[in-house]
Amino acid sequence: MPAELIQTxxxxxxxxxQLTIAEATLVQQDLKKYLNLNPYLGPIRTIAxxxxxxxxxxxxxxxxxxxxxxxxxxxxxxxxxxxxxxFPYAPGYLAFxxxxxxxxxxxxxxxxxxxxxxxxxxxLHARRMGIASHFGILTDTVTxxxxxxxxxxxxxxxxxxxxxYCSVIDRQEEIGFALRTKNNLKPVFISPGxxxxxxxxxxxxxxxxxKHRLPEPTRRAHEYVNLFRTGELREGYHxxxxxxxx
DNA sequence: GCGACAG
DNA sequence: ATCTTGTCGC
Numbered sequence: 001m002p003a004e005l006i007q008t009x010x011x012x013x014x015x016x017x018q019l020t021i022a023e024a025t026l027v028q029q030d031l032k033k034y035l036n037l038n039p040y041l042g043p044i045r046t047i048a049x050x051x052x053x054x055x056x057x058x059x060x061x062x063x064x065x066x067x068x069x070x071x072x073x074x075x076x077x078x079x080x081x082x083x084x085x086x087f088p089y090a091p092g093y094l095a096f097x098x099x100x101x102x103x104x105x106x107x108x109x110x111x112x113x114x115x116x117x118x119x120x121x122x123x124l125h126a127r128r129m130g131i132a133s134h135f136g137i138l139t140d141t142v143t144x145x146x147x148x149x150x151x152x153x154x155x156x157x158x159x160x161x162x163x164x165y166c167s168v169i170d171r172q173e174e175i176g177f178a179l180r181t182k183n184n185l186k187p188v189f190i191s192p193g194x195x196x197x198x199x200x201x202x203x204x205x206x207x208x209x210x211k212h213r214l215p216e217p218t219r220r221a222h223e224y225v226n227l228f229r230t231g232e233l234r235e236g237y238h239x240x241x242x243x244x245x246x
Numbered sequence: 247g248c249g250a251c252a253g
Numbered sequence: 254a255t256c257t258t259g260t261c262g263c
Contacts, residue, residue: 130252
């Protein structure tokens, strides 16, 4: 990586808050040089969901990563951390608001997941550098995005039945999919983050669909992070010892 | 200038 | 994202 970029991203928790939008754009353009969209060949034994929860009118950020077994999708461990941010929310720059906290949550995981799914996009982004791709490049991990709303591009509405999907196209380029995860409900938007292909992201997303609109990884991450914010779960890395299974 | 716009 | 109650549909 270029020295300038390394200096900027090496310790995001201390630098991202001070970046201007123009500087953030340059960081994204630099990071894109390291994007890898080749097929993922390794096994998937665990898949994690990453998300954050915010208090209204506050700089406090509750970040969480929940690791699920694969393909059974049962929570096996989770990492929660409280942090703060002053970087404003701006479409296309979500990573600069959420990544510092998510990096802390990721660091305290002792048994890292094989894949991480983000509540947001991978390459389904104007500069192909959504939060999943950004995080995947910084940590050299296998990541993908699952957004609840379209950020950029055009697509045909997929059929009403669960499992149907259509490509999302932006400037002649296929950058993701609109995937129907539940009958008659709005689709979610899937794209690869880093170290996997477009097809990988679609196949993995389909294997994570259960009875809800959101795939299990991000659905669980959202659930845990809210339990954390409301004080029902504690900060730190925890193994799930669910005796209810027996 | 107008419309679009992850969380 | 978050603040909120009931309500319509599978």
